[in-house]
Amino acid sequence: MNGQKSLKIYTLANPRGVHFFCEVCNRNATTICPACRVTYYCSEKHRQVDLESIHEEVCSFLSILRNTPASKFTMNSDTSVTSNFKNTLLVSLHLISLTTIKAKEYLFEEQYLKALPAAVHSLHFNNQLHGSDSLENVCSLLLITEAKLGMGNVELARQIFAQAEWMTKGAISCPDETLSHLYRTLAKINFVLGNFPKVKHYSSKDIYYCCKKYGPISHHTAGGYFQLGLSFEKQGKMEVARSLFMKVSQKRFYCWFNQTI
Numbered sequence: 001m002n003g004q005k006s007l008k009i010y011t012l013a014n015p016r017g018v019h020f021f022c023e024v025c026n027r028n029a030t031t032i033c034p035a036c037r038v039t040y041y042c043s044e045k046h047r048q049v050d051l052e053s054i055h056e057e058v059c060s061f062l063s064i065l066r067n068t069p070a071s072k073f074t075m076n077s078d079t080s081v082t083s084n085f086k087n088t089l090l091v092s093l094h095l096i097s098l099t100t101i102k103a104k105e106y107l108f109e110e111q112y113l114k115a116l117p118a119a120v121h122s123l124h125f126n127n128q129l130h131g132s133d134s135l136e137n138v139c140s141l142l143l144i145t146e147a148k149l150g151m152g153n154v155e156l157a158r159q160i161f162a163q164a165e166w167m168t169k170g171a172i173s174c175p176d177e178t179l180s181h182l183y184r185t186l187a188k189i190n191f192v193l194g195n196f197p198k199v200k201h202y203s204s205k206d207i208y209y210c211c212k213k214y215g216p217i218s219h220h221t222a223g224g225y226f227q228l229g230l231s232f233e234k235q236g237k238m239e240v241a242r243s244l245f246m247k248v249s250q251k252r253f254y255c256w257f258n259q260t261i
């Protein structure tokens, strides 16, 4: 697919009122993926970014998913589910899981430019399946926030974070894992801004909700302790930082040990 040239789109030929936007940056699109023909880009550069990130893995599924009208996502009158709906649902769930995991992997490896398209795709698929106000979108928005933060765009990261935060505030109840993710991202934003007391405050909240969900010895809390350790390291408080990093490695060892026995 890498060898295939993208197809140009001619905006004047679009039906009246129809606009296409770049999958990566949301600017007006000028080209289209020649394989699925439902994914648009502003430039060849952004097509390459998407291809290297996630598009190659999702391209074949996209034409099925995006050509399915929204009405297929609802149940019919006798509440039985059509086979078309079932297939579309399975494809959607698969794509949400695939793109979310990929985005997390790239963020862990600090490959922010590659993480961004995967996170954006995860938001689109969640949006399409659950609706634009759904709490499921929060995780994707936080992944996009982290990618933008890593790319140095702090202001945009804060704006995207605000959308995620607003969604959790509007919800009747919010799962502990979502709150943990929310506070960890907020700690990361404050770390970049050099606001270390806030990093401590939000990392503690992250660890609290993680412990509440998974238990105090779970490896899931390692991310919160690591962020806290980085903050103390940056302030030159090396002894505290070392003890926190030690806690992270103990939790990762515990996780590895339990997986291998």
Ligand SMILES: [Zn+2]
Residues within 6 Å of the ligand: 022, 023, 024, 025, 026, 027, 041, 042, 043, 046
């Ligand atoms: Zn673009």
Ligand SMILES: [Zn+2]
Residues within 6 Å of the ligand: 033, 034, 035, 036, 037, 038, 039, 055, 059, 060, 062
């Ligand atoms: Zn494609």
